[in-house]
């Protein structure tokens with residue numbers, strides 16, 4: 563099969579790595595790909611948001627199967643356009659991707675179908691929103707409705723923070739049209755859990771749970787980022803909780819989307835908070851998370867073929883394929899970022915990787931996010947998040963407490979691998995998986 567993957571970050575590198583293991587994968591293109599993906603796929607310089615360019619490329623190159631990984635093209639309707647051109651896709655159509663594209667849509671869906679989530683109000687008028695925060699107890703959570711590159715949410719502890727967030731969103735248009743409407747939510751507490759799930763709109767298969775670390779610095783200090791590291795499985799999410807979430811959240815969401823005439827096919831991401839009142843939805847994403855994918859896909863059983871799973875999702879026969887995970891293993895993914903990240907970064911620094919030493923570690927994957935190859939074939943930094951270093955380890959004794967020993971081993975292996983990687987300004991958190 564001739565396959566095209568839209569996107570060019572660490573998530574896409576992980577997806578392509580596992581797709582490329584399939585005997586059915588004859589040729590893979592990445593649009594635009596990156597320096598690491600270039601080892602596995604042909605990178606084509608078309609941006610993930612250039613929908614017309616993507617469709618034209620797919621048609622001209624006789625693509626059999628397209629995987630659209632990032633949020634922007636999905637919400638913009640990349641799958642609809644590709645399907646209209648006769649190309650089979652993995653990923654939701656725009657009318658289902660709205661579950662991420664509009665947080666207000668998602669909240670109204672949950673309210674209508676009684677899916678547990680934080681209480682909320684919707685505002686399109688700045689004065690009314692300010693009046694509301696003045697009359698309610700803090701903290702409150704202020705969210706821009708639309709896509710905002712992970713920067714559209716403020717957990718406001720003070721009135722000043724709440725008002726500033728509303729003003730920059732609604733008056734100063736910090737997020738453009740994404741912030742014209744806002745949500746003001748009740749602030750929940752509890753551990754956060756991410757669960758990615760394959761679904762074809764009928765069957766839903768959750769993957770191993772994970773825990774993201776979004777703050778820039780150790781001890782959860784500093785600015786919010788796209789994610790500085792992930793562990794999987796999430797130690798707070800046991801089998802009982804998984805069963806409960808499936809019953810109270812996952813299947814009700816699939817059913818709700820069907821009832822609305824918005825069948826969701828692809829990877830649905832549940833951002834959950836395990837509150838004292840039970841699990842609640844913080845948000846949905848309409849695609850694989852980044853960097854969750856880099857920690858979760860390495861836990862897919864070696865007997866499984868990611869391409870077969872994705873094809874089955876697309877053809878609505880997910881129940882006919884086996885999707886197995888290494889439940890006796892844990893993974894730890896540590897992001898190596900550029901010095902200034904999450905602010906805008908200086909790039910173009912040479913990356914040195916001691917491949918022989920990393921190979922000796924044997925269970926380590928280096929997924930590239932912001933890297934590119936120069937004309938001489940040298941690997942250079944090209945973005946804020948540069949590499950995602952993932953180690954997988956197997957538990958010697960799975961217990962009630964899960965695979966804690968495996969997590970400790972995976973952590974130590976990931977940090978060992980990092981010792982063999984260097985570039986000017988390289989920065990990473992040293993506490994992934996410790997809290």
Ligand SMILES: Nc1ncnc2c1ncn2[C@@H]1O[C@H](COP(=O)(O)OP(=O)(O)O)[C@@H](O)[C@H]1O
Nearest residue numbers: 680703712713714715747748749750833844845
């Ligand atoms: N209702 C809430 N109560 C407490 N914390 C929240 C709430 N909503 C969001 N958060 C915090 O803000 C983060 C970002 O919010 P989220 O809705 O996931 O938006 P995005 O990922 O699009 O930025 C969450 O991971 C969580 O830590």
Ligand SMILES: [Mg+2]
Nearest residue numbers: 712833844845
């Ligand atoms: Mg989120």
